[in-house]
Amino acid sequence: MNWDNYLKVSSLVNGLCALGILATGLVLAHILKQKLEKIFLKHTKDLTVKLFAVKAAYATTLVAIVISALSRLGIPTASLITLLGAASLTSGLAMKDYLTYLIAGLILVTSKPFRIGDSVDVQGVTGVIESINLFTTCIRTETGETWHINNAKIINDKIGVKVVN
Numbered sequence: 001m002n003w004d005n006y007l008k009v010s011s012l013v014n015g016l017c018a019l020g021i022l023a024t025g026l027v028l029a030h031i032l033k034q035k036l037e038k039i040f041l042k043h044t045k046d047l048t049v050k051l052f053a054v055k056a057a058y059a060t061t062l063v064a065i066v067i068s069a070l071s072r073l074g075i076p077t078a079s080l081i082t083l084l085g086a087a088s089l090t091s092g093l094a095m096k097d098y099l100t101y102l103i104a105g106l107i108l109v110t111s112k113p114f115r116i117g118d119s120v121d122v123q124g125v126t127g128v129i130e131s132i133n134l135f136t137t138c139i140r141t142e143t144g145e146t147w148h149i150n151n152a153k154i155i156n157d158k159i160g161v162k163v164v165n
Contacts, residue, residue, distance in 0.1 A: 025065030104151035121160035
């Protein structure tokens with residue numbers, strides 16, 4: 001038996017399997033993304049939550065697919081997973097403030113202390129809520145000024161709300 005030919009065929013088969021994993025995984029990830037969008041469209045009226053959840057699920061699926069394909073090629077993935085964990089921890093610590101704003105935005109979106117169109121008094125700014133984003137909330141004052149206030153500051157402050165029906 002010629003080991004060189006066996007190794008070439010084995011490498012070719014592993015390469016084709018890895019490509020198959022990637023192709024199938026990308027198709028399944030796209031289908032998952034579409035199904036989640038339909039589910040959230042039916043059950044969630046809040047666009048911000050829908051977009052965040054769908055993107056997070058899609059990105060997680062893509063990472064799992066790539067790791068599976070690399071594993072099939074014989075590349076040790078344990079160290080890659082450890083590296084991804086360390087990178088996540090490092091970037092999480094580096095982006096602590098932004099993550100605080102993000103979590104505050106999710107709290108605002110889910111708890112709904114006010115809605116778009118409500119008149120509010122937040123951080124000394126009185127006006128109408130124009131948009132609630134993941135990091136900031138946009139308020140337009142009576143004079144036409146637009147203020148973008150960090151959601152973490154809104155969560156930690158008193159909020160005066162005059163609900164508009």
